[in-house]
Amino acid sequence: MDRSKFLKLSSLAAMGWIIGPSLVACSKNTLFENPNYKGKVLIIGAGAAGLYAGYLLQSLGIDFQILEARNIYGGRMGKFEGLSDYTVDTGAQWLHGNNSILADLVKKSKTKITNDTSENTYWFQNQLVKTLPKDIEIFDKEGLPDISFEDYALQQGFGSEYKFIVESLAGDQGADASQLSAYWNHKDEENWVAGEDDFKFKDTYFHFIDQNIAQPILPKIQLNAPIDGIDYTVDKLQVKLKSGTILEADKVIVTVPISILKLNEISFSPALPTAKTEAFQKIGMGPGMKVFLRFSTKFYEDFVLGGSICAAYADDTVGKTTNDNVLLAFIMGEQAAYLSGLGSDAAIIQALLAELDLMYNNQASLNFLNGVVFDWTKEPYIKGAYGFSSVNMGDARKIATQPIDNKLFFAGEAMNINGHHQTVHGAVESAYKAVNDLILNLK
Template sequence: MTRKAFIEKALKASMGLPLFSSFLLESCNRYDLEFPVLPMGFQGKVLVVGAGAAGLAAGHLLQRSGIDFEIIEAAPVWGGRMKKAVGFADFPIDLGAEWIHTHPDILSDILNSPGMDMDTKIDFIAYSPKTTQTWNNGRLRNHNYISKLYSEWKFKHTTWFGFFEAYIVPGIESRITLNTPISEVDYSSDRVQLKTTDGRIFEADKVLFTVPVKILQNELISFVPPLPVSKTKAINQVAVGDGIKIFVEFQSRFYPDMLSFGPILKAFRKEEKFVYDAAFGKDSDKNILGLFAINEAAAAYTQLGTESAIIGEFLNELDEIFSGQASAGYVKHIIQNWSAEPYIQGAYSYDFEEKQWRVVEAIQEPVADRLFFAGEALSIDHQATVHGACESAFEAMSRMLAAGQ
């Protein structure tokens, strides 16, 4: 079930969900992510393309299993859609993935450390906004009852990026090659050859692709022979729109914990745009307002082109809502335009043109028993989440090595 479908189901049950929320019930309950035991006997090499959450989780599993591997990342930094900004405020800013979307114990599952008490190592915020408003037809309305319907978790002093930075990357950093875009994949022989944009060649027995769906849709990587038509069709049936996050520091606070746009039920159902107090629960004395937007709501900003135009549009919007207080109290800002990132090119998987399970199964299907695929879009139950990306990587690695070399 997609996030969008779950939200619609929840709304019909009159539960209500906030924007950017995942599964309301899971935010309070324990969800187990199975760290697989890989089959013994594989003597070959695995290449993982992409060093986002799925690629790093795959590397962590391979390292723990003693399998030879290398992670190839196109960008100059690892993390994918996990990214943090340090120094903007008195706490790290999540420029990408931010909410945990399930119980924090999921972090132990990702690490395969069931005895590790994450509460003693990482501080979490029980995230339940107390003041919620909507802006609709030129009118600001209060909906504070949402606080009784919604609660989940966030990091207090770190970020998703910080979690991977502290607990996963140190063990596999020597296996990560950055600044290495892959342009062509030749799997016509027993060993797969990956050619980079600068002409280098990497070889492996099996390859796991964890690049964002947009990269495959826009054919930044070519395949020899071409991927099966059924797979390319499925890849193009995943809806991924624009994505942007903006953070602004103000001299004083004039905004609620959360602000959505349009009729409240429609806004919650689409979950495409909201403004929120980014310092909520952070023990911060800074007034930091965040904007999260995807799809058409994000395109309204990303298509403006320049940073000055984007922040100008956002401040004008806030001035209209809050009677000029935004421009009057503006201090500084930071913008993360995910659509402009050359190896990301958008937000995350939002919906599917056909049945989700059918599209996901078609993309997951191995090609020539050598090419495999994982990522946030390929988790049936936890699509569009960090732990869903990790789950898909674990499943793909189990499938890849089930038959040995």
């Protein structure tokens, strides 16, 4: 072979080496089209994460079963029809942002949503005001210290008169101002790319998830199936139900609320690594409650922040087709614990009406028709609102969500490591991450 022929052949071979793999790779536009996995996956919990994990597995032709402790699926989403002429969301109700898996599903399914553009009114020094004397937007900047919202606000000169304004900001994150980290919360905000607008469903969030995600996998959901423990020492994992039944699986995806893991209500054999259980403890999750108050007239503003009994009141009828006037009291942290401790729904409603009377010159009691309380802390398999970033949290969320032995996977809103925790779409994203890890580790 002469030199020029050798050079020509070498050039052709080099081009083939470079182009060939690219052409082969070009046709595949999904990560795992046909995993052809014959094992069984058990999903613990039928909240948004559990349902979406099942929905994904079904689309991949993988055998799975969802075990739900309660007698209804949906987790921290729910609906209630007995209060007014429309159905209220007892749990999650806002679609936060319009860039997410769920937002795409909303668009594709043509689900009716409304951008909630309610403007803030503040209850400040016993007056309702549209603006505060000092701008409280102090938590959205670089270089915040890892101290609580409460401490940082004090450090910045926001005294006790701003206490419940700060509580309302922390409450939006499902937290007490004394526990929410200014630093880690801001880190989460930096990762947030879902968009800033908040949308409300014409029906309910539950209805949307039910129709689009739960219904296609309904036969795979087993209700009233609380579990006792998971043994992952053996090849086939064993999931023991509180009823005594033992189910076997090749993989398990745990999607229960972080509160359940923090309280060790599910036993693992062998025990989970210490780093993981410590990580569970570092992720915050506090009490949460929603109270709906129906009135004969609308005497209140759309969104009132800063109450000492409830830091956030919102007109619940925004985005709904209704003739009723329903005000939502959105209560988190210490305020939720205090109201929960009053002992009865009537006492909780009375406490809220008393605060609203103070704000609106006794209009609340005069116009009150009926109300209903949903105390998520008292739900035995939920026990709280949603996960938040506590002081000294560090990488807890990343550690908490790491799979164990390629057998145990973790998902749920608190396990979202992309800044979208506390949300339904964040729970769905975490479910995808768990399924992604599960499938890719099959090879």
